Structures are given as C-alpha cells and as structure tokens.
Amino acid sequence: xxxxxxxxxxxxxxxxxxLIVRAMVLKQESRNGKRxxxxxxxxxxxxxxxxxxxxxxxxxxxxxxxxxxxxxxxTKETQLSRGEPLxxxxxxxxxxxxxxxxxxxxxxxxxxxxxxxxxxxxxALTDLYHPCQILxxxxxxxESKGAPENLxxxxxxxGNNMANSWIEAASCMxxxxxxxxxxxxxxxETVLEQAMKKAKKPITLLHDPVEAIxxxxxxxxxxxxxxxxxxxxxxxxxxxxxFQLNKELLAKANPSAVVLHxxxxxxxxxxxxxxxxxxxxxxxxQAENKMHLHKAIxxxxxxxxxxx
Numbered sequence: 001x002x003x004x005x006x007x008x009x010x011x012x013x014x015x016x017x018x019l020i021v022r023a024m025v026l027k028q029e030s031r032n033g034k035r036x037x038x039x040x041x042x043x044x045x046x047x048x049x050x051x052x053x054x055x056x057x058x059x060x061x062x063x064x065x066x067x068x069x070x071x072x073x074x075t076k077e078t079q080l081s082r083g084e085p086l087x088x089x090x091x092x093x094x095x096x097x098x099x100x101x102x103x104x105x106x107x108x109x110x111x112x113x114x115x116x117x118x119x120x121x122x123x124a125l126t127d128l129y130h131p132c133q134i135l136x137x138x139x140x141x142x143e144s145k146g147a148p149e150n151l152x153x154x155x156x157x158x159g160n161n162m163a164n165s166w167i168e169a170a171s172c173m174x175x176x177x178x179x180x181x182x183x184x185x186x187x188x189e190t191v192l193e194q195a196m197k198k199a200k201k202p203i204t205l206l207h208d209p210v211e212a213i214x215x216x217x218x219x220x221x222x223x224x225x226x227x228x229x230x231x232x233x234x235x236x237x238x239x240x241x242x243f244q245l246n247k248e249l250l251a252k253a254n255p256s257a258v259v260l261h262x263x264x265x266x267x268x269x270x271x272x273x274x275x276x277x278x279x280x281x282x283x284x285x286q287a288e289n290k291m292h293l294h295k296a297i298x299x300x301x302x303x304x305x306x307x308x
Contacts, residue, residue, distance in 0.1 A: 003304070004114040004121045005297060007107075008131045008168040009194070016173055020139045023289070023296035030065065030292070038299050039068035042098045046124070047089075047113075049075040049104040054263060054287055055124050055133070059101055062294035068302070071097065075104070090116035098305045099298065102126075120301035127161055127226075128188060133262050134165040136293035138173070140286045141218050144258045148175040149201065151217040154253075155179040156209050157243050157270055158236075159187035162222050162262060167195045167203055176201035180212030182239050209243045216253040220260040221245045221270050237269065246272045250280065258282050 002010045029036060044063055046056060060070045075081060080089060090113045093100055099120045102110050107128040114121040123131055141148050153170075155163050159181045167187055170177035171194075179187065186192070186205055196203050206212045213219060224236045224243075245259065259275060261283040267273045275281060 003301075004117075005131060005301065006110055006114055006121065006123050007129050008134065008165055008172055009198075011172060013173045016135065016169070019135060019293065019296045019300060020142065022299070023136070023139055023293040024143075026295045026299075027289070027292040036065055036295070037067035039063065039066040039098075039302055042068040042302050042305075043096070044068065044070055044099045044101055044298065044302065045093050045097045046070060046072045047075060047078075047093075047100060047102045047104075048073070048124075049102075049109075050125065052103055052125075054290055055103060058287075058290040059124065059294050059298075061291050062298055065291070066295055066299060068098075068298070086112045087116040089113070090121075093117070094119040098302045119305050122297060122301065125161065128191075129165045129168070130161045130262075131165050131168075132294060132297060133162065133290065134169050135297075136289040137166075137220070137260055137262065137286055138169060139289045139293055140260065140282055141258070143285070143289075144282050145217055145256075148173065148218075151175070152215055152254075153177050153218040153220070154212050154216040155181075155220045156212065156245060157181065157221050157240060158185055158224055158226070160222060160226050162220075163187045164191045166220065167191055170201070170203050171195035171199040174200045176203070178204045178206065178212050178216070180206045180209045180243065182243065183207050185236075185239070209249060210252055213249060213252045216257050218258055218260065219245060219250065219253055222262055223264070223266050224270050240270070244268075244270060244272065245275050247274055250275055260286055263287055 063070045094117045101122045101124050103124040105127050107126040110123045145151055155166055164187050224240045225233045259281040265276055
C-alpha cells in the first residue's frame with residue numbers, strides 16, 4: 001500500500017475496501033468495550049491550516065482511542081507563517097512523530113510534505129480532495145444500504161473537494177456515480193476526465209437535480225460555498241436554489257433512500273431542516289464513522305513506521 005494517503009486514486013479497490021472493513025471491526029470492538037492499544041507509544045501531528053470540528057476531534061479521538069498521542073499544530077502558530085519551507089518542516093516533524101495529518105488549502109502543499117517526509121502524510125482536507133471523509137461516507141452507505149456497486153449514488157450541488165473525492169472513489173471502487181451541479185460549478189475537469197477513463201461503471205455529470213435524483217438510493221449534499229468562498233455566498237444562493245434537498249426533491253428518490261451530509265450544514269440552504277432531521281438522513285452516523293475510519297487509517301499507516 002502507498003506510504004501516504006494523499007488522494008484515493010493512489011489505491012486499489014481492495015486496499016480501500018480493507019480500510020472500510022477494518023473500520024467496521026474497530027467500531028464494533030469499541031462498542032463492545034474492547035481495549036484498543038495498537039498505537040501505544042506512537043504520536044501524530046495534526047498540522048491544520050483550516051478550521052475544523054469533526055475532522056480534528058475525530059482524528060484526536062481515534063488516536064487516543066488506539067492508545068497514542070496527538071500534537072495539534074495550527075500553522076499560524078508555526079514558523080510556516082514566517083516563511084519556513086514546507087520541506088524543512090517535513091524533515092523536522094518526521095523525526096518527532098509517526099505520522100503527519102494535514103488540513104490545508106492547496107493539494108500541492110500536502111504533496112510536497114509527502115515528498116520530503118519519511119513518515120506517512122495523511123490528507124485531512126485540501127481544496128481539491130477530502131479522501132478520509134469519503135471513505136467514512138462509503139462506510140455509512142454500506143451500513144445503511146449495502147454494497148455501493150448495487151446502488152444509485154447521487155451528488156447534488158457544488159463540484160467541490162468532496163465531489164472530486166467521490167468521483168475518485170467511484171472510479172477506484174467500481175461503483176456508479178451521478179452528479180448534478182449548476183453549469184460552471186462542476187467538479188475538477190481533470191479529476192473527472194481521468195476517473196471516467198478508469199471507471200467500470202458510469203460517472204455522469206448532469207445539470208438537472210430532478211433528473212439526477214430520480215430513483216436514487218443515496219443522496220449526498222454539501223454546503224454551496226466552501227471555506228474561502230464566503231464572498232460568493234449570496235451569488236451561490238441564487239444559482240444553487242433549485243438544488244436544495246427538500247421534501248419535494250427527495251420524494252423523487254427511492255422511498256428507502258438515505259441522505260448524507262458531511263456537516264456542518266446550512267439549514268434551509270443546501271438542505272432543509274425537515275430533511276436533515278428526518279428519518280432518511282444518516283449525517284450523524286456519518287460523523288461518528290469518521291472516528292472509526294480514522295482509527296483504521298492510523299492503525300494501517302502508523303504501524304508501518306519504526307518507533308522513534
């Protein structure tokens with residue numbers, strides 16, 4: 001397996017599935033009260049350049065839950081804010097910790113740190129990808145609906161980092177994916193083109209949310225303006241309004257369809273309060289699964305590093 005988790009397209013279907021299966025085992029063990037101490041004596045650094053609730057806490061809870069330790073490092077409080085090269089930081093941190101978990105802006109930042117780090121680098125979100133989140137989302141889909149290759153999975157809204165990682169997951173794991181985005185707000189063109197060439201089942205980009213959601217088994221939504229796009233908020237509210245997941249639009253999906261949202265949600269924007277709090281929504285199961293999936297990732301990657 002690749003030494004770093006930078007993007008999903010670096011992994012095979014079997015490798016991604018093994019992480020999800022392991023997360024399910026760890027989840028059941030945790031619920032049964034089994035002690036998990038695989039990472040006793042190990043330490044990870046969370047190097048975060050963006051605000052976070054679920055990603056930070058789930059990685060910290062996962063590492064502590066496996067017996068390890070966490071150092072949280074906001075980049076604004078490091079020498080990076082004063083111009084230290086990323087390659088210098090990487091070569092210092094890899095002598096202190098057993099893995100580096102990064103949440104930042106450019107994908108190239110994570111890639112550069114990975115080039116110079118001798119310990120695993122894990123992408124906890126960039127503007128291009130959110131790979132760990134999508135694995136926990138797929139885990140939630142499997143728990144709720146079964147194997148994704150047998151389902152109609154739909155993405156509604158902005159073609160953001162979440163959409164890009166869903167596209168990569170579909171191409172790597174062999175399930176179909178339908179995306180509906182307003183014109184001009186689709187996913188990264190290169191990501192989509194490469195995934196379509198690799199995919200075993202269709203990855204389809206539409207502009208009509210009704211057409212996309214019809215007979216869907218899984219409906220995934222996210223905020224319309226991601227971090228750093230706040231100045232576009234009002235403009236996007238007007239452009240995306242027909243993509244709101246409300247009771248009427250959800251009725252076009254299969255009656256047993258489940259709704260995913262990675263949170264935080266902007267109620268009455270991309271999703272209504274009624275749908276978010278409704279019986280079909282599994283967003284909070286999704287949030288819990290981040291911790292279990294992060295345990296599987298940390299166990300897999302950190303256990304490969306030599307003790308310092």
